[in-house]
Amino acid sequence: MSLKITKIETVTVPEIMPGLLLLRIHTDAGIIGCGETYYVPHAVASMIHDWMARRLLGADPLAVESHWRFLYERTTNFGSRGTELRAISAIDLALWDILGQVCEQPVWQLLGGRTQASIPIYNSSGGPSYGGKRKDNSQGWPGYGEVGNEGPYNDYWAMVNKPVDYAKEMLDLGYRALKTWTLDFAAHKVRGGLYLRPEDLDEALRPLRAIREALGGQVELMLDGHGFFQLPMALRIARALRPLDVLWVEDIIRPDSIATIADFRHKADIPVAVSEMMIGPDDYRMVLEERAADYIMIDPTWVGGISQTHRIAQHAQVYNIPVVMHDCTGPLTMLSGVQVATATANVVWQETVRAHINLLYPQLITEQPVIEAGHVLPPTQPGIGTAWLDSLFSGPELRVSEG
């Protein structure tokens, strides 16, 4: 089949998720591929329209790996991490989506077929605006989300203020695992990442203790430090967490140095997940070789899309280290994780945010993820499993490259 890319569109939706960049790649056959990435979306849009579009317009959209390598290798001249890899990620998703539609198969089928009937999910205890939306629709800082007020699906407030009621509600819905980031408030105090007062640590762990005391081991708990702490305080946190039998801690320590993460893991005596903040494939190789992780966590739209996520997940399997797919960003990131998780035998959890699934995704996509009893079902539609709502691709935020 001979296809050509005819048009590339990006748009942002600040009133829904200010950090999200929506991408569509059109072909001369009328097939449209959808992609996304998250954080500083206008910079990524510029990277795509001002530069990468030259490679893609008029080219074969089915040459997924060829485009990935070309764009990646050209960006390594000035550093491929960050904006560049987020742009490649969004493009890669859209190209896999086109390939799936051409083949009339879901992406997971093209990656090797089904290894599990459904993917266990955990709920990240955020709210509908967690992850960056502020009152003026601008994007906040990562790790600075507000606890907010009691309200529909504000699970951050619920975890802090009514942890046992919240955990019971989630158990009743079929969820077995909950993640929280109750240390953030302490880290935001002056020099919080360098020194953590025992009383602040005690307050941060209070919801976890309450859930353990009330519900025992019925619910798995994970704690995300959002990369705020250095080694001594990370070890203080780890010592306090040992009796709570957490499934893992995540980014308790800044992931700048893989050697220090490995040191932390070897002294912490609790399981450690590393890390959606890793970006390059060589970071993950070093994490695995240094025995720095009990879980490998990947964000599909930060590392280089479905292509790179699949490669990293396969690499982790060589070491028998399970993989967790990051979310808390946008719907196609989540569905990309599900696609790879379905086709990869060592993906153990898919992160989800039920506030986003219930309140934001219906404003963004045509087909919603199917959640049943704490699992997400692999999409059955050809391609990535959903599409952007047409109505979003209009207005002053729309950018178009044609050729």
Ligand SMILES: [Mg+2]
């Ligand atoms: Mg995290």
